[in-house]
Amino acid sequence: MTDQLSRRQCFLGAATALVASTFPVSADARWTQNKPAQQDSTRPRTPQEALAKLKEGNKAFLADKAREITRSAAKLAESQSPYCAILSCSDSRVPPELLFGGGLGDIFVVRNAGNVLSTAALGSLEYAVWQLNVPLIVVLGHQNCGAVSGALRVATSGDDFPGVIGNMLEPILPAAIAHRSSNNALESATKFHVTRMVGALRTRTDPLLQEPQRAGRLLVTGAYYEIADKPVQFWD
Template sequence: MTPDEALALLIEGNNAFLRDELRVPDLSAARRLSLAAGQAPFCAYVTCSDSRVPPELLFGRGLGELFIIRNAGNTVDTVAMGSIEYAVAELGVPLVVVLGHEACGAVKAAMSVVEKNARFPGAIDNMIEPIIPAVLEARLQPGDPLENAVKQNVRRVVEVLRKESDPIMLRPQQEKRLKVIGAYYHLDSGRVDFFDRV
């Protein structure tokens, strides 16, 4: 499958979701048995842990189709990067999508740090620290400050995956076997906007 074919599957699935067409994926014993022998997802998907952002439902996908990496704020640390690289190098996914979403709590928290010098308990401060540069960069953009910061956070992660990662990621992109794109999910409508494509 090419990167463009993989993206077309996601777009078509999200369009069905927007039409309220509930897709029932194959959850049969035969499907589970075939996946027990190995997986071949067509997309590595980096998104927020937010419970309102369920990747399989947004795109009408089933077992074994999406390799999902989730954390609050859809950032990429060493563990997430290793997971993405595994999906590309070992599973051969042709597409990596980084998806931010409307009203992201992690980005709101990072904005509070920048605007109010807020502090958060436990490991939350450390978790949102990688988002702060995106918040700073988005401050001068016109429009909704939170949406701008969420999209800038996605752009920063996408940029790292496109240009600053290991040859495991860079070589397949140079050979046109892999695309990394950024997207934004609108909670109210259910629409996914693939706004950062190559």
């Protein structure tokens, strides 16, 4: 017992030392380093302004205008102040910065296959709201999504996937099961999956996301991108 205890203490001591060497500042100092730049008067402040800027950026993308790099790299090195956060699929055809005409420092992007609200994704979005004050979160689904297609295969034929891909698809299964018999099952399931992820973010009980939504300082919405030259469809 004593041996076990001392081994555990030894392990905890080593882990604490590792954390201290990785983050050589106090916890409080860590969380104050990335305060958004207050001087940026062009950054949208409200959810509505942020949404309008995203739509404008998507129009510019469709019009094939060059991307605008809005701030100098030197200024960005000090802090970031993105005007929105996007949870999107890792699919190579759906890069949010290109789709919405964003420059460096404009969009806080969280990506994984199937735009799933994993712990890492949720924590990243909470950080964007809590520390960077983003007024808008968009969950972005897209046409011919391989992850949703995989979930539909599980839902219709019980297909198995190697590695941890099957586990990764689990959060998409409710949407796949609900729409597996629809005419356009892939598109319907993808849109419903986006709506479910938006719903999960809107109804989070943690004050980090709940309070700014209640106060009207944060909008969480969904969007769908058809990979032809068509505008991104927004839920709001």
